[in-house]
Amino acid sequence: MKQQSEKNTIIESLIKKYKDEKGNVIPLLQDIQDAFGYIPEDAVDLISKRLEIPESKLYGVATFYAMYRHRPGGRHLIQLCTNVSCMIMGAEMLVNFLKNRYGLEEGGTTPDGRFSLMIMECIGGCDTAPSMLVNNDFYGNLTKEKIEEILEKYK
Amino acid sequence: MVKLRIDGIDIEALEGMAILEAARLKGIDIPALCYHPKLSPYGGCRLCIVEIKGMPRPVTACTTTVSEGMEVRTTSPYIERLRKTNLDLLLSDHPYDCMVCQKAGECDLQDLAYQYGIREPRFKGERRIYTKRDGNPFIERDMEKCILCGKCVRICDEVQGVSAIDFAYRGLKTKVCPPFERDLDCEFCGQCVMVCPTGSLVGKNWIGKGRARNVGEVNTTCPYCGVGCSLTLHIKDNKIIRVSSKEDSVVNEGMLCAKGRFGYDFVASPDRLKTPLIKRNGRFEPVSWDEALDYISKRLKEIKEKYGPDAIGGLSSARCTNEENYLFQKFMRAAVGTNNIDHCARH
């Protein structure tokens, strides 16, 4: 992971961006997650000090929203939906496929650190169910073969 | 003022007052677990639901303010069934510890379970299990017993201004904790313990020292700073086992600080002086009261004769009572005959 001091300078610069903006917590946490892949504990400490927001409240926010992650994950994040529309179109089978083919469990990371898997509630891709996101890209009408083909692009 | 009817009783209440408060003014007690007069309304526990003429759904009395001509019913078979089911749900996620729980006999949840006759929760299911204990020296935090009423979070944030704890996570996993579930690190005022309706937050050195039975209460004034908070000492077998404060006390309204609430174990410290001591060739020897008093009075009379009363001085204490201070200066002035008196005030 990045050097501690280097890490701090990144966090400090991100905080400065939102210093005097009202309602800055959620976008700031998102930027921190984009920079490190997750929200490190010391980032929350620093935000609390600089923006004078009680750290207990920050932790409350950081753990409320499902898309904030608190542990480093794989290089690429797979977010597969299994909600009702996707479920009745076979999403469960794809979950098993990811487990058998890539050794990916819900919330887990492949041993080689390439992929992490998050099971999502609904990502608004019901017309092309089953659907998934990989990092920020959307893919629909998934089959086992199509998933394999897609994941090839993410090294 | 607003005129309304609660359970057929005409009531006049202040504009903006919650129905729950207006009802309590008239002695109508509506069950509530997350309401506290000092705190902002929350509406989380849903026990204080009442029916209002013209409203489709029951509303919580703690969040709904009175309005002119409102007709409120605080109880009906339907409302009681909803309350009982709500309690059932709370108990289904609560450890069955009443046998050993420190709060037994003073627990709002236990009282309500008794009132609604719930022996077994009807909806069994997974219960929150937290093995990690909080290492702070003052407050035992058993979050399994927490019913998420949020009173501790609100009093720490709104009244104490420290915000040491808040809700974390979501849904059934929601938990009140310090950031990253570190050990509690705050002013340890214990206001959270004061408002906690269950055994989730209790003083660490209260545990096992005794509960409701044969525990006496003595109201007194705090021995520490000059604010003069009212203390209630809980006594068992001639020992202080707990300190609290009545919420209607004028100076502190039941709130205390770490010293007042938790700093009482010096009274029973083994180091307490138990006998008079006289120093003989550099070492203190225990002696009887007569021997000590005779020694002192003999020496005082000798010094007074030899050097006069002004060779004697007296230092009284800002921690002793008015009566003791008065008597002390009377002793120095009338018995000894000097004005050499002071006390260790920080002025």
Added chain:
Amino acid sequence: MEKILLRNIENPRSADIKEYIKNGGYKDLLLALKMQPGEIIEEVKRSGLRGRGGSGFPTGLKWEVALRDPKSPKYLICNADEGEPGTFKDRLIMEKNPHLLIEGMIIAGYAIKAEYGYIYLRGEYPYVKKILSRTIKEAYDKGYLGEDIMGRGVKFHIKLYQGAGAYICGEETALIESIEGKRGQPRIKPPFPASTGVWGMPSVVNNVETLSNIPYIIEIGATAYLKIGTPECPGPKLYCVSGHVKRPGVYELPMGTTLREIIYTHAGGVRDGKRLKAVIPGGISTPILPPQNIDCTMDFVNMPRYGSALGSGAIIVMDETVCLLKVCERALRFFAHESCGKCTPCRIGTKRMLETIQRILRGAERDEDIESLLELGSVMDAASFCPLGQTAPNLVISTINHFREEFESHIKEGRCPS
């Protein structure tokens, strides 16, 4: 019906501002800026437009409360959380016709004298965020946003705000709490956001589809708008169809089109020649409908008469192969995961209902399990703090009512009839 909300979306560059203006885009804004805010609100009130997010609350009324409130600054908030499973209409507008939303927001902002607007976009649409950021920049560059819109002395700014995965933030006060950087827990009402919203200021929260109707109302006037849809629920509606149909997708049809017509005429009917088993008409927080009820007209007023609700208009079609208990289990897993945890009935009730259904599916059920589900459903509906807890039981309870035998067979014979 001639397309209004999805006009010109077949054109691959439909999101581009030049393309939008070429097709008459932002003309309605200039028209509106000539009118008085009060006049615009009267027009919207007369048009009968109702909230497309699912509440069905008359949009004009909400605006009027905000305009009349003395406090300022005021805020216009676009609810783009679109968390109701089965719903993907707002996504389509924002991907293919984003400037229609921006134009609608500016007119709405002007009407309630708000100078600041937020778009609260759900965290699960990162690719939409890119499009919207570009759209907002285009609007600023062309002078439709900023300190002085088109030299008309009107100021309006839009800030794009992304959530981070919380269905509850579709509820307007939870959304506002989220913008303020807090946990998305609903607020006590009253006060309503129109008088005390974000930062304690008057804030109107409208859904993407609702705001996208505004330019058209200005363009053709309320009287013409009333001719579309039904008298009580006028205007076009975007119906989302997913599940076991030949052509899943978004269909822009007059409000009040029947469910049958949407499924069979537009979405091509049930695929692979399977038999229709059940339909969730308005997203998984709305009661399920058996096949014999699909002649219902899909609008806010009629659906309750059929024992269900329009909701967000998200139609999930299920054929005979589906085990409805599994669907209920998945829906309750959703609600238990998304419950904000504030109130007892929802925090614990969703979990206990889920565990009861899972027990039945495992065949470890007890006879009173159906009784427990009904009791839990009633306490959640009656005593939950907000609509999440109140509507979470709808799917299960309606499935018990309409498909009792499927529950019985699971309990008695421990197997699924489908």
Added chain:
Amino acid sequence: MAGLAKVFGSGAMTNSIMEIENNDLLFVIGSNTTEAHPIIGLWMKKAVRKGAKLIVADPRKINLVKFSHLWLRQKPGTDVALLNGIAHVILKEGLEDKDFIHKWTEGFEEWKRSVEEYSPERVEGITGVPKDDIIKAARLYGTAEKAGIYYTMGITQHSHGTDNVFSIANLALLTGNLGKESAGVNPLRGQNNVQGSTDMGCISDSYPGYQKVMIPSVREKFEEEWGASLSDRPGLSTVEMTEAALEGRLKALYVMGENPVLSDPHMAHTVESLKSLELLVVQDIFLTETTELAHVVLPAASFAEKNGTFTNTERRVQRVRKAVNPPGDAREDLWIISAISERIGYTMGYDHPEEIFREIGRIWPALAGMDYRRLEPNGLQWPCPTKDHPGTPYLFRGGFPRGNGIFTSVEYKPSGETPDKEYPFLLTTGRILFRYHTGTMSARSKALQSVAPEAHVEINNEDAVKLGIKEGQKVKVKSRRGTISLKAKVTERSPKGVLFIPIHFNHASANTLTNDLLDPHSKTPEFKVCAVRIEV
């Protein structure tokens, strides 16, 4: 509290704690309220929540600053200049309460001239507080309808402590913030019954109720009441007794419930003086640094083992009740004093503390209306002259007891010992939340001991970098009077050039270093300012 007593007749809070909630302006100077008076801190936070404005004047960034609207960071010991500066701006902007001044005060014109040269620019030079903040503070205090001033040791523990108090009183007189609710001049007394011990006459120049020893008619009244001839010679204060012992004039000292070795300044001096005594009797509940030097130690009862009353900082007399028996042969202080008195020929036969309380009521009208029954359940605030009198929440309604409120001209004088080349740092001392006074009680509570186990010296982070000192590093702090070693606490809380050491820890007692220079009037030592050096 000599300063306040001079102006208003007593050294107590003029208003009461509950009224804080309705202040619309709170001016807190020289008081770390949330640590020294936590519950009064809560009332202040409540006032702020209700919309009141809060000004905090303190060299350190104490917790209360978080709730303030304006933080004046004056250099330690420059309070008079700051307060005169504020008065200066109030006068210049015509915010003074003209008819209050006309009706209830005297000496205004002369005092007005004395603050003329305290312009904001000059005051900024002395105190380091930006002039705009001085003007802002003056406008806030001057325009407020109900403004209360709150202060503690930060104001009084200086060689010019009385001057500090005078300049506070001047501000209140200037703006008519006296004799009405939610206003006043409010010293927050540090200890549970320090107000009571001064009320009861445990001060060398006054009998109970501030009745002066030097006035013959007063002395005769007490001689008659007590049936004994009384001395007409002025008595000695604590620090003067130390001097007298060293000079051989004082031969015996009877100490009840105090630990002067730790709590008096210049510890080495105190120890040496106590050692020179022919008789030192110490009556306490534990062995302390002072009992070590005693000839006789007497075991006393603690607050939970006796009946009586305490008087808090808002003049509220409240009951203290016996809850448990004292350990071993320990006895109530009343019994011990009476027993000694008996043996030296003066009988004081009391069966119950209430008899003493009634006697006090007979000789001090302010308590005449009180008795133990009337003190239920929440006590009464003196003055309470008659049995039906409800007590007095705030003083001076309808005017001052002894004629008018007196404006006192005060010149800014620097502190006795200020930093120089040899001792470049300024040391200030004070309280922390988890400890109390000399630690006799608080050190013996396991939980309090574990969260505040030892002393520390707060050092500004820039100073720490310059001296290469890291957080938690053991350092030596040296003054002309002694040296202690303790851990460094690197923080932005303390200003550059200023160190802070809590007073509660015997293993590194701040009073080893403090200066025993006295305020001439109040005889209070200058605990708050002395010059020190830090050695790594």
